[in-house]
Amino acid sequence: MRDADGRVAATAARDGRTDVVEPDRAFELSGYIQPELRVAAAGDGQVWFQVRRARLKVSARLALADVVVQLDAPEAGVTVRDAYAVLRPPLEGFHLAVFAGLFKVPFGYEVLQSTGDRWFPERSVLGATLFPGERDVGVRVDLGLLERRLRLQLAAHNGFTLDDAARPARRPFELDTSKDVTARLTVTAGPLTAGASGTWGRSTRPAFDHDADPMTPDVSFDYGRFAIGGELRLRHAVPSLGELDAYGELAYARNLARRALDQLPVRADEALDVLAGYVAVTQRLGRWVGAGARLGYLSRERPAAAGTDERIVLCMLLAAFPAEAVRLVAAFDWHLEDADDVAERHEGWLRLQVSY
Numbered sequence: 001m002r003d004a005d006g007r008v009a010a011t012a013a014r015d016g017r018t019d020v021v022e023p024d025r026a027f028e029l030s031g032y033i034q035p036e037l038r039v040a041a042a043g044d045g046q047v048w049f050q051v052r053r054a055r056l057k058v059s060a061r062l063a064l065a066d067v068v069v070q071l072d073a074p075e076a077g078v079t080v081r082d083a084y085a086v087l088r089p090p091l092e093g094f095h096l097a098v099f100a101g102l103f104k105v106p107f108g109y110e111v112l113q114s115t116g117d118r119w120f121p122e123r124s125v126l127g128a129t130l131f132p133g134e135r136d137v138g139v140r141v142d143l144g145l146l147e148r149r150l151r152l153q154l155a156a157h158n159g160f161t162l163d164d165a166a167r168p169a170r171r172p173f174e175l176d177t178s179k180d181v182t183a184r185l186t187v188t189a190g191p192l193t194a195g196a197s198g199t200w201g202r203s204t205r206p207a208f209d210h211d212a213d214p215m216t217p218d219v220s221f222d223y224g225r226f227a228i229g230g231e232l233r234l235r236h237a238v239p240s241l242g243e244l245d246a247y248g249e250l251a252y253a254r255n256l257a258r259r260a261l262d263q264l265p266v267r268a269d270e271a272l273d274v275l276a277g278y279v280a281v282t283q284r285l286g287r288w289v290g291a292g293a294r295l296g297y298l299s300r301e302r303p304a305a306a307g308t309d310e311r312i313v314l315c316m317l318l319a320a321f322p323a324e325a326v327r328l329v330a331a332f333d334w335h336l337e338d339a340d341d342v343a344e345r346h347e348g349w350l351r352l353q354v355s356y
């Protein structure tokens with residue numbers, strides 16, 4: 001009802017009609033909450049309850065634009081997740097949207113996929129490593145042709161995502177004149193969508209306290225960073241079962257593992273390469289349940305240890321849909337990499353999601 005009212009009002013305003021008495025401004029509230037029971041095999045084993053996410057999204061629909069602010073309010077504290085205006089000029093034959101503010105960086109499928117839609121409790125090692133927090137501040141243009149079967153997304157942004165480990169240290173340096181540029185092109189043909197993404201930028205290595213940690217340089221320097229990636233997705237309605245959703249990505253990156261401080265280069269000519277990818281499958285098994293599996297891979301260089309950090313993570317899940325807008329997921333991450341502490345890295349979730 002709320003959605004319908006908002007869209008009627010916005011459409012009427014776009015068409016220049018005055019015979020509709022709806023206001024030309026409509027507010028929508030939406031979001032979801034994710035309380036969960038977490039299990040980690042670290043140490044002697046840890047079990048705890050937490051609210052992983054509690055999202056409140058406010059959208060104001062105006063004649064040619066929407067304004068969106070999304071907050072996350074778990075027990076750890078409130079953070080802003082989205083804050084943007086999006087202009088939608090009414091054009092014939094193609095779809096154009098121009099974003100300005102804090103929004104998702106358009107790199108690959110998983111970064112842009114809504115957490116509310118994703119059955120897997122967390123993103124794979126690819127998204128979590130290259131774009132932790134998924135969002136940055138800047139401008140973004142989305143162009144869709146042929147009823148959006150061909151889509152181009154192009155963004156210029158500061159260069160640090162919301163959960164970038166070096167975000168506080170990057171803040172003064174990423175005000176430099178070189179903004180990161182990220183682009184994604186996708187083509188949809190029937191049940192298949194294929195895409196390619198790239199991101200490029202220059203950054204300055206912050207000078208951390210050299211006296212506190214002799215491993216960190218006490219001078220700052222400029223360095224380049226980039227990532228390129230490809231994605232493929234297949235959706236198919238399996239008779240008598242429901243939707244099959246199979247998708248995967250592969251990305252190669254340099255100096256772009258934002259998740260960890262030790263992935264900032266130590267020398268100007270250093271190249272810390274990352275190879276990351278995953279394949280994921282989810283299948284509805286009728287009205288009430290579903291199942292999914294995802295195999296993720298990450299290889300990144302670790303200069304301090306003079307080696308590579310390799311992760312192979314198999315996530316398996318069972319999902320139940322007891323009511324409209326309610327999803328219950330039991331999931332487990334098995335770490336399969338060849339490491340001494342591999343058993344300690346296993347972790348599990350029993351997560352409820354209720355959307356509104």
Ligand SMILES: [Ca+2]
Nearest residue numbers: 159178202203
């Ligand atoms: Ca920069």
